[in-house]
Amino acid sequence: MLKLFRFLKPYRAWIAVVVVLMFLQSISQLYLPTLMADIVNVGVMEGNTGYILRIGGLMLLIAAVGTLCNVAAAYYSSRTAAGFGQIVRGNVFGHVERFSLQEFDKFGTASLITRTTNDITQVQQVLFMLLRMFLNAPLMIVGGIVMAVSKDAKLSLVLVAVIPLLAGVITLVASKGVPLFRAMQKKLDRLNLVLRENLIGIRVVRAFNRTERERERFGSANTDLTDTAIRVTRIMSVVFPVMLLLLNLSLVAIMWFGGIRIDNNHMQVGDLIAFTQYASQILFSLTMVSMMFIMIPRASASAVRINEVLDASPSIVDAPETREPESSGRGLVEFDDVTFGYPGAEQPAVRNISFTAQPGQVTAIIGGTGSGKSTLVNLLMRFYDVGGGSIRIDGKDIRGLSQERLRAMIGYVPQKAVLFSGTIADNIRFGSDSASREHVEHAAEVAQAAEFITELPEGTNSAVSQGGTNFSGGQKQRLSIARALARKPAVYVFDDSFSALDFKTDAKLRAALQRETAEATLLIVAQRVSTIMEADRIVVLDEGRVAGIGTHRELLASCDVYREIVTSQLSEEESA
Numbered sequence: 385m386l387k388l389f390r391f392l393k394p395y396r397a398w399i400a401v402v403v404v405l406m407f408l409q410s411i412s413q414l415y416l417p418t419l420m421a422d423i424v425n426v427g428v429m430e431g432n433t434g435y436i437l438r439i440g441g442l443m444l445l446i447a448a449v450g451t452l453c454n455v456a457a458a459y460y461s462s463r464t465a466a467g468f469g470q471i472v473r474g475n476v477f478g479h480v481e482r483f484s485l486q487e488f489d490k491f492g493t494a495s496l497i498t499r500t501t502n503d504i505t506q507v508q509q510v511l512f513m514l515l516r517m518f519l520n521a522p523l524m525i526v527g528g529i530v531m532a533v534s535k536d537a538k539l540s541l542v543l544v545a546v547i548p549l550l551a552g553v554i555t556l557v558a559s560k561g562v563p564l565f566r567a568m569q570k571k572l573d574r575l576n577l578v579l580r581e582n583l584i585g586i587r588v589v590r591a592f593n594r595t596e597r598e599r600e601r602f603g604s605a606n607t608d609l610t611d612t613a614i615r616v617t618r619i620m621s622v623v624f625p626v627m628l629l630l631l632n633l634s635l636v637a638i639m640w641f642g643g644i645r646i647d648n649n650h651m652q653v654g655d656l657i658a659f660t661q662y663a664s665q666i667l668f669s670l671t672m673v674s675m676m677f678i679m680i681p682r683a684s685a686s687a688v689r690i691n692e693v694l695d696a697s698p699s700i701v702d703a704p705e706t707r708e709p710e711s712s713g714r715g716l717v718e719f720d721d722v723t724f725g726y727p728g729a730e731q732p733a734v735r736n737i738s739f740t741a742q743p744g745q746v747t748a749i750i751g752g753t754g755s756g757k758s759t760l761v762n763l764l765m766r767f768y769d770v771g772g773g774s775i776r777i778d779g780k781d782i783r784g785l786s787q788e789r790l791r792a793m794i795g796y797v798p799q800k801a802v803l804f805s806g807t808i809a810d811n812i813r814f815g816s817d818s819a820s821r822e823h824v825e826h827a828a829e830v831a832q833a834a835e836f837i838t839e840l841p842e843g844t845n846s847a848v849s850q851g852g853t854n855f856s857g858g859q860k861q862r863l864s865i866a867r868a869l870a871r872k873p874a875v876y877v878f879d880d881s882f883s884a885l886d887f888k889t890d891a892k893l894r895a896a897l898q899r900e901t902a903e904a905t906l907l908i909v910a911q912r913v914s915t916i917m918e919a920d921r922i923v924v925l926d927e928g929r930v931a932g933i934g935t936h937r938e939l940l941a942s943c944d945v946y947r948e949i950v951t952s953q954l955s956e957e958e959s960a
């Protein structure tokens with residue numbers, strides 16, 4: 385957890401203020417019982433009303449100052465803790481943004497969400513407690529002991545007997561609690577995972593009448609978390625009563641032995657009153673320390689999880705000697721003997737893939753499901769790095785380009801259209817911030833999105849709801865194509881992006897694209913033969929390997945895998 389406290393740097397001045405305020409508050413708390421003793425010993429015993437009023441007034445003043453310090457310290461502590469939380473959340477988010485998909489696969493989305501929210505809140509809460517008590521509790525314990533001993537050294541032996549007992553309780557509780565706290569955060573991850581899957585997949589859950597089963601799945605994750613929370617609470621609930629019992633027993637012992645000492649004229653009544661107050665302060669502070677000991681392990685479990693994210697270095701980083709290409713290039717894409725396997729997978733997803741996609745031409749990739757088509761796109765986008773071989777753009781290995789520069793050269797249309805909340809224009813401008821209104825409208829027109837956009841009352845200013853749920857699958861695909869067109873890149877990558885379009889729109893879109901992107905390199909991944917029949921070059925994939933490369937006619941003559949795909953989809957007439 386200490387490692388995370390480096391983010392407290394901007395709040396150093398406030399922390400210093402809190403330390404001073406807590407110091408003043410502790411001093412005032414420690415001074416009050418002594419004044420009380422004076423009132424009893426001098427004022428009450430001698431019947432000196434003036435003295436009582438004078439010292440009483442002083443006590444009120446000191447108590448007021450102490451309270452003010454306490455309130456101000458609480459304010460600055462909570463602002464510091466909240467600011468710390470904000471900084472850590474920002475840093476975790478910024479770091480996660482640099483992750484390659486490999487790290488996302490490793491942590492899992494649900495866990496990343498818990499770590500950025502709940503885990504940081506745990507540390508933030510403990511920081512607040514620490515700021516309030518870190519100085520106060522030890523000062524009250526040590527100062528209280530000094531003051532108590534100064535009032536009556538012999539009576540202090542009662543404290544010598546109680547303090548080890550309290551320490552024993554604290555150690556026991558901490559040793560039982562820590563493993564449970566760790567387990568709790570993991571169970572919270574699981575709960576988030578079930579919740580997230582259920583919310584995202586709500587349509588499927590409903591369609592397959594799985595609501596009841598999902599409720600059970602959530603119920604079991606929820607019960608599991610609750611059970612652990614109850615076990616933790618059970619342990620924690622013992623702490624306070626035990627502490628209070630020890631506190632009260634000590635006070636009884638102090639009264640008992642103190643009474644005897646007063647009888648024997650070894651002690652004054654006022655000093656006994658002050659002594660009991662010091663004993664209460666010491667034991668109360670010890671209780672607070674024990675709470676801290678319980679909360680710190682929980683927060684450190686969270687801190688470990690946060691640090692895991694912050695320490696995970698993105699597996700894809702820009703090479704230090706990255707030199708940006710001098711000219712913008714034409715977008716010649718070359719796959720050279722590329723092999724790649726996903727982390728943890730036994731078999732490579734693609735093996736020894738070599739082909740070239742020329743500028744001004746359409747290169748298509750076709751193959752059965754799971755044959756590695758999207759994997760090739762993931763590698764070209766550098767979402768993952770190749771395991772063997774290389775991918776070059778305009779003769780340069782993409783690992784030698786900065787990721788930003790590489791991706792700026794590519795207009796990528798993913799397999800599953802992803803839209804963001806905002807307007808249609810916002811979504812198209814996601815491809816290029818500087819795109820003018822005409823530019824946006826033109827991109828929408830080429831993507832065959834203009835016809836449905838003009839029917840909307842607000843045109844390109846119409847709202848897109850979260851995840852683009854207010855548009856159909858085909859409309860979403862066309863908007864994500866317009867987004868790619870808006871950036872006018874050298875290379876276009878369409879990862880099965882026409883699948884939700886009807887045949888007529890698909891054909892119209894391809895014709896418009898051909899005019900618009902005549903100079904660019906087009907890489908089209910497709911399942912439908914009709915989409916890619918006219919491509920200049922078709923790469924046929926089969927179980928991660930190239931089964932053939934050529935035009936439609938060449939492949940029909942030479943490639944069995946391609947022929948099988950064609951005959952399964954087209955009539956003889958269509959394929960000819």
Ligand SMILES: Nc1ncnc2c1ncn2[C@@H]1O[C@H](COP(=O)(O)OP(=O)(O)OP(=O)(O)O)[C@@H](O)[C@H]1O
Binds near residue numbers: 729
């Ligand atoms: N993130 C991942 N982690 C592990 N394995 C993966 C991952 N993504 C894909 N795979 C595996 O890699 C292989 C190729 O998958 P890929 O998505 O490239 O196929 P595809 O040809 O695009 O299929 P489809 O047409 O169904 O989208 C499959 O066996 C798949 O199970």
